[in-house]
Amino acid sequence: MKKGILIFITMLMLxxxxxxxxxxxxxxxxxxxxxxxxxxxxxxEAFVKNGKYIAVERTSGFLAELKKEQNYQRTxxxxxSEISELGKQFGVEYVCVADIYDVYSEKYVSAxxxxxxxxxxxxxxxxxxxxxxxxxxxxxxxxxANGLTAKTSKELAEEQAAKEAAEQAQLTAxxxxxxxxxxEIKHQLNQGILQVEDLQITFPSPDTKYYWxxxxxxxxxxxxxxxxxxxxxxxxxxxxIASFLDKHMDKKKYPAIYEEIxxxxxxxxxxxxxxxxxxxxxxxAQYLMLVRDAK
Numbered sequence: 503m504k505k506g507i508l509i510f511i512t513m514l515m516l517x518x519x520x521x522x523x524x525x526x527x528x529x530x531x532x533x534x535x536x537x538x539x540x541x542x543x544x545x546x547e548a549f550v551k552n553g554k555y556i557a558v559e560r561t562s563g564f565l566a567e568l569k570k571e572q573n574y575q576r577t578x579x580x581x582x583s584e585i586s587e588l589g590k591q592f593g594v595e596y597v598c599v600a601d602i603y604d605v606y607s608e609k610y611v612s613a614x615x616x617x618x619x620x621x622x623x624x625x626x627x628x629x630x631x632x633x634x635x636x637x638x639x640x641x642x643x644x645x646x647a648n649g650l651t652a653k654t655s656k657e658l659a660e661e662q663a664a665k666e667a668a669e670q671a672q673l674t675a676x677x678x679x680x681x682x683x684x685x686e687i688k689h690q691l692n693q694g695i696l697q698v699e700d701l702q703i704t705f706p707s708p709d710t711k712y713y714w715x716x717x718x719x720x721x722x723x724x725x726x727x728x729x730x731x732x733x734x735x736x737x738x739x740x741x742x743i744a745s746f747l748d749k750h751m752d753k754k755k756y757p758a759i760y761e762e763i764x765x766x767x768x769x770x771x772x773x774x775x776x777x778x779x780x781x782x783x784x785x786x787a788q789y790l791m792l793v794r795d796a797k
Contacts, residue, residue, distance in 0.1 A: 523553075525594040526615070527560040529585070532602030537633065541600055541643050545613070548647030549598070555651075557598075564588055582614075582621055589618035596624065598650060602633075609633040613646045625650045683750050694726045698746045701739060702796045704732060712790045724792055732792040739793060 528545045530538040542559045549557035567588055568580055582599075589597040600613040612628035627649025629642045653661070690696045696703040704726040712720060717734070724732045735743065 523556045524596055526555045526557045526596040526598055527564070527589060527592050527594040528557060528598045528600070529564040530561050530600045530602070532600075533604075534602070537602065537639060540636075540639055541602070541611070541646075544640065544643030545598055545600060545647055545650070548644070548651055552651040555596070558594075560592055563592065567591065582616055582623070585616055586618050586621045589616070594618060600646065605630075607632075611642055611646065613650055615650050624654050624656075625652065687751055697796065698743050700796050701735075701743070701793050702727070702729075703735075703743060703791060703793050706790055706792065710790070717790060720790060721792060726792075729794055731794050733794065735791065735793045743791075743793075 526549055528542050528549070530542040530545075532538045532541075538561060542561055546557040546559050549555040564585075568584070585597050585599055589595075595618055597616045597618060598613060599616060600611065603610045603612075608630055609632070610628065610630055611633070612626070614626040615624045616622070617624050627646045629645050631638055631642050633639060633642060687696065691705075694704055704724065706720055706724050706726070721732055721734070724730075726732065
């Protein structure tokens with residue numbers, strides 16, 4: 503059963519890939535049939551390796567159809583519009599046309615990729631060469647193929663637009679997540695208890711500072727959430743809370759909480775030892791934050 507599902511998924515993925523590939527017909531013009539054949543084969547090979555195309559060599563088929571056209575019979579030339587119409591007849595989306603001309607003692611080899619539907623030239627490339635040996639012919643074929651299969655300005659623009667859209671979507675998602683976190687923190691604070699991992703935190707009087715002699719009394723009187731096991735946080739718990747707040751809380755919205763954390767976060771001893779920070783030695787009042795183990 504699993505094997506059958508795997509085969510089905512593989513075939514489905516293959517069919518999707520094939521549907522995404524564009525069909526291109528390669529048509530080469532020139533006086534030397536041997537050169538035309540090699541150039542055509544190499545262009546087909548390049549398109550296939552590119553992965554975006556399903557390519558076929560159709561020089562003979564195009565010539566057979568073109569010979570029926572009066573304009574071709576009269577001038578021997580063919581327009582891109584005529585190429586486009588032939589491409590439609592052959593059931594392809596693109597036609598690659600490669601032309602070889604004798605210019606002085608060299609050969610001018612040019613190629614263009616035509617969109618059958620719009621008759622737009624998608625990509626083009628050209629090479630000047632002696633074309634007097636096989637290695638040179640192969641080099642020219644590769645150079646043309648690379649030029650034709652390179653990303654077009656339209657594709658590059660679309661990729662850039664997609665990249666910018668993805669980045670904007672990511673920023674929007676981050677902003678929404680941050681706003682959701684802020685709203686959740688605000689909601690929890692309004693309820694009187696803030697959840698930080700395995701701890702619950704409360705601020706008995708967020709805008710009030712206490713001296714040590716008042717702390718025990720305040721802890722005993724604290725029944726937030728109908729709980730009676732509130733206590734002072736340990737040094738490690740203070741650091742954990744500070745790390746959470748730095749990451750998730752807007753400092754400007756909760757200055758009193760941050761002032762308290764900044765006072766407490768570098769404590770060098772356990773808070774439950776009946777000590778009220780270093781400032782206690784100088785009778786300094788502090789904001790009061792209490793915690794309890796979340797169960």
